Amino acid sequence: MQIIQPHYHAIARTAQDYERMAMSGVVAVAEPAFWAGFDRKYPETFIDYFRQISEFEPTRAAQYGIRHFCWVAVNPKESEDPILTREVLRQMPEFFEKPTVLGVGETGLHKSTKNECDSLEAHVDLAMKHGQLVLIHTPHLADKAHGTRRVLEVLAGMNVDRQRIWIDHVEEQTIRPCLDAGYWVGMTLYPITKCSPKRAVDLLELYGTERMLVNSSADWGPSDPFTLQECVLEYRRRGHSLQEAVEVFHNNPCRFLGQNPKFDIPQIRIDTVAPGSTKPVCS
Amino acid sequence: MLTPPQVAEAYFLESRHMLLEIAAYLDRYDAAVARGNHSNGNGNAKASNAATAEKKLDVIRRALAITSEAQPTKQRTLTLLELFAAPETKAPNP
Structure with missing residues (x-):
């Protein structure tokens, strides 16, 4: 089955991960800008990082037949520094012109401070002015419910196109308000600290599949890109059809990311072919 | 050997994760019961499976x-x- 990994920190992963992802059906990944594990001091460091994910990383993925797209942003942890954030934001529009940059992300909140909220607002504002998609990170663990509420409050005060905004890392306590407000949501599968494949399938069964994305994130910390395939297996094991799985794990990323015409991967429809025929049994 | 605070810290997130999985399992069961699809079969088999x-x-x-x-x-x-x-x-x- 062909699947799309819509949130994947490729530069933190090995070539073997690309190879194994390709062998397990991944046809495209989208890499949001991320925290490096330490706070970067210089705007230039971000610019080089954006060059890495928009110029070099697509060539590495292409060796395994995987399309690589990316997002640019100052991530929430580093946006505590307003001078740095302002300077990086000033230079971001030149990356919107790159052929594989899909939008602004991951912006969002970590500790939900005033500087973080200001940065989120500035990122979303920049994205809307330039017609870009937005990917929003919500905080981890105990900070998640409060941080997600703050994200929704910040967005509610802005003139945004909600269909073009994806609020990521939702869990049971945060998914409903995000969906009710009209945004796309993402469930991020981590071995321990975020959603699990089984819980993600529970949420798909509870809330339906519309405006739902599933991803592994997979960064330099304890994480696993193949939790996404685990989720596909769990979804199928519960009796959902191949087409239903394709809708969630391939076509939904196409629907959201395809709002940016640079993401040109078409949706898939599975047809059954009668024996001895090349024509579908039904369409 | 770890001290009590070290044990509490080292295995907290893992325990949190496992508890959430158990809670999700029980929620999943309740949701299936609410949907009413215990299993296929006749009335007696359904009652026995339930x-x-x-x-x-x-x-x-x-x-x-x-x-x-x-x-x-x-x-x-x-x-x-x-x-x-x-x-x-x-x-x-x-």
């Missing part, structure tokens, strides 16, 4: 109660293994 399922869930609920005891008289793991091995709760051998 009773078996409820018995399994009851074992899990008892296990959770044992797990949450603050001052157990013996190791919680030992009590749980005895519970899971008891004839009325034993899972079939694969």
